[in-house]
Each structure stands twice: as C-alpha cells, then as structure tokens.
Amino acid sequence: MLKYGFALIAAPLALTASLPATAQQSPADSLSKISNHLRSMSTMTANFSQTDRSGQLLTGTLTLKQPGKIRFQYQKDANLLIVGDGKALTLIDYEVNQVQRWPISNSPLAALLNPERDLSKYGKIVPTRNPNVLSVEVNDPKRPEYGVITMVFSKKAGAPGGLALDGWVSLDSKNNRTSIRLSNQKFGVPVSNSNFNWTDPRKKSRGKR
Template identity: 35%
Template sequence: MASIALTTLSAGAAFAATGETLAEINRYFNGIKTMRGEFSQFGPDGSITSGRFAIQRPGRIRFFYDKPSNLDIIADGKSVAVKDRKRYKQDIWPLGRTPLRFLLDTSIDLTSDAKVTRVDVQPDIVSVTVEESTAFGDGSITMMFDAATNELKQWNVVDSKGQETSVSIYNVKTGVPVDPSLFEIDYRIPSNN
C-alpha cells in the first residue's frame, strides 16, 4: 500500500489496525453474493440522479435510474452496457476494463491487492482507494465502508480527466433473491462504440 492515513496510532500499531480492519471488510464483503438497494449519484457537473440497484456477485449489476434520466447500466458478468432507454442505443465495454470490476469480482483482498494505493481509517468510515487502468484511461475508485458494520456506503470514481462521480447507496439488503434476468444485456440494441 502506498500510504496509510492514521493520526493517533504509532506506525506499527497503525499498520496492524489497518490490516485487521481491511481483513474484516474482506470477510464481510466477500460473504455478499446478492445486494439490492437505492442509490444517489453525484456527477462531476453537479447533477444528481437516483434510482435502484441490484448486484449478484460475481460480475452482475443493474442500475435503474429514475426519470428524468433515461439510463440503465447493466453488467452481465462479461460486459457493461450503458443503455439510453429513450434513444434505444448503448455503449458496451468489457467488464474487466471498467471501474465496476473491482466491486463485482468473485472476491476482493484489500490487504494484498497491489492496486490499493491509499487506506484511510477514521472512527466512522474506512476509505480504500484503488488505482486502475480502464477502458476510459487511468483512474481510481475509492470505496467507503462503515467502520462499525463494514457495510459499503459509497464509492467515488475519478476518471483520467480528474472528473469525479460519487455513488451513495442506502436501504441496502444483502442475501436477498435477485432475478437473474435483470442482468441480461440486449446485444441487439445498436452500440455507439
């Protein structure tokens, strides 16, 4: 890990506490196979959109954006489609080349992943930053976990141009039934890329 931000512990105690915290988050997050909830997305232009989401790990996610947005984002385990419902068009990228890959992997190991570049342990939130090269250029994803429950609360994606998009999730339920058809990409829809 490139840097660890802790202010009240000695270096050795800080590293041990951080490692223990990350191991707890690994156990919690890797135990989740399905998740449903609501989200609010804050765009780099100041826009705010909201909607519902569903996850089935590994590899599957669906974001249903509320109107007036016309977007759906679907990952089917291989690809990610950003679909415009109004124009009946979509962009498709390989899942492994998007920031979502890290959230949707079969398992994560925040204690040893070389792409983890920053860990910040605070009394209420643990932030973990992962830097990656994606289809959109070099960027990062910072995941924020509740320090008491280890639940994922938010992630911020910074693209290669330095523009940040934040997604906060709430009313989350884990281990719930999720309809597999939610994650089907219609490859017959014309692609913009």
C-alpha cells in the same frame, strides 16, 4: 445522457475526510476485512444517488449479485440503464437509442464486482476520522486509463463480514468524478438473474438480451 453512466463505470466519494485516523486497525487488517465483506456478500439491493462533477443529481435503485452482476436502474426521466452481466458493463441510453459496452475488468467497478480480486495488490486504505468507517482506494498502476475508485464502508453488525458498503467515488483518466451514495442496503435477498436482462433499443424486435 450516456456520459453520466460512462463516468460511473470508466472512472473517490467525499463521505469521509482523508485526515489522520485515530484508534483504527492496521491497513492490512482493514484490507482483509473489506475483502472478507466482498467475498461474503452474495446479493445486495439499495437506493442510490449519483452526483457528477457538475453537481447534477440522479437517483435510482441498485441490484447486485456476485460475481459480476449489477444493475443501476435510474429514475424514470433519466432514460438510462447500466447493467453488468458478469463479464461486461453495458450502458443503455433509451433517449438516443445508444448502447455501449466495456469489459468489467477495464472498469474500477471490478474492485466491487470481482470479489476474488487481490485488494492487497491494488488497494490502499484511506484514513478516516471515524473508527467505524473504512475507506479503500483501488486502481491498477499499470492501467491508469481504467481510473480510480474509492469505496467507503461502515461497520454494521449482521452485514456480510460486519461491513456495509455506503458508496464510492469513481475518477476516470480525464478527471471526470462521479459520487455514488447508497441507502436502505439489504443483503442476502433473493435476486433473479432476470434482473440483469435489458431491452435493446436499437432493435426492439429482438426483445430482451
């Protein structure tokens, strides 16, 4: 199971087509609006559905707390968990009792989990057909091995910065593509740091880390 999570964090989402945009704000204004949303979003919870390039579908719940904390709680039969503690992303496969860990800065998810990241330096607006939808592709040209992430936002009154994250597509250096779609997004809800604990299957006697 671990390979599905690896594609997610080490790896854009076909929510919108890359066709000429109409009546949209300038790329610089769009990047500024997205950056403002990411800086304004303190917490978020949502349902997610994840599809890999083979078409396998997994679902679960997402919990995010800025800066850097995220939890992908997969459906029960997946036996898979991904947790970000602010510094690293950890993938726990309870089916085979395997744990892998990467610095958040080495993952495309850093674009989401580091609200201070300069999108004008690493981001490029992807035109969409819908003026109420913004899409940004983020990658570090000096670190192609970190992959590419394309995030999609919709304009939503009352959401942080007037935007809501609808999902993203990640593409790793081996062209493993993973799409995440979000629903039932809730912003500013209370989220305890204990949400980002996890049980180490390799040494159960150690309990939670």
